[in-house]
Amino acid sequence: MDERKRQPLNQLLTSLTPGLMVDSAWLQAQGISRTSIHDYVQRGWLERVAPRVYRRANPAGGATSLRWDMAVMSAQRIGTASFYIGGMTALELRGLGHFARLGGDRTVHLYDPEGAVPSWLQKLPTDAMVVLHNRALFSNPSLGVEWHRLDLGTTRLGAAVPSPDASEPWDHFLRVAGAERATIEMMENVPQRLSFEHVDTIFEGLTTLRPRLLTSLLEGCKSIRAKRLFLFFADRHDHGWAKHIDRQHIDLGRGKRQLVPGGRLDPHYQITVPATFTAKAGETAQ
DSSP states (O other): OOHHHHHHHHHHHHHSOTTOEEEHHHHHHTTOOHHHHHHHHHTTSEEEEETTEEEEOOTTOSOOOOOHHHHHHHHHHHSOOOOEEOHHHHHHHTTSSGGGOOSSSEEEEEEOTTOOSOTTTTTSOOSEEEEEEOSOOBSSSSTTEEEEEEETTTTEEEEEESSOOOSSTTOOEEEEEOHHHHHHHHGGGTTTTSOHHHHHHHHHTOOOOOHHHHHHHHHHBOOHHHHHHHHHHHHHHTOGGGGGOOOTTOOOOSSOBOSSTTOEEETTTTEEEOTTOOSSTTOOOO
């Protein structure tokens, strides 16, 4: 290989850490032609994992599984990164929702109101099922969304960072909803995908939510159902932060919402809940 072709290859191998994926459009934007991409695959420097999607080949040889977190991280890294991990998946990554997944395959919830998720991401044969949420649930698309370091060994989030600037090859980052935003997003899946009982268990551990951020998120939330459900659970568990939410400008709409057919109507929030669910956790239903 001549020096003219070797330089972009060296730059590629330096910037592309093992496991991270890129698509052909990104490679061509780096000055690597389609012919060179094919050549790199033939020589074992790149591995084709899906149509027009590649990753740096495993130095040890042999195939390795496609991790969902690496796939999402890759898509956020080479794209606009306006989409993020939210809802139940964000809570699981924060150690707040792991008990809600009772076995089975992992489901990864991606929130993409601006249509930034590349088409190949959902098609990759990763170790999880990707569920895409396109609805703009909040008026502010980035409020309460953070970049975090990711520990690949434990798949747990590390410290929040202002931006995903990798200074070392082992620096990995994910864009993830904060616990406040993720909890409100989770309410959209109750009771169709998540039971009241699961959400109730999760709320027991939500002791450190930020009331000022919650106030802003609830004011900008477009789902009456999600807001009423969130505040119902907030009142039911009565954590310290709940009393500091400023509810003056939170629009809860009008009329009743039937969430549970045949359930008990909560008189304050006008939603039907399971008959055993009282306004305060620990109380006995009459």
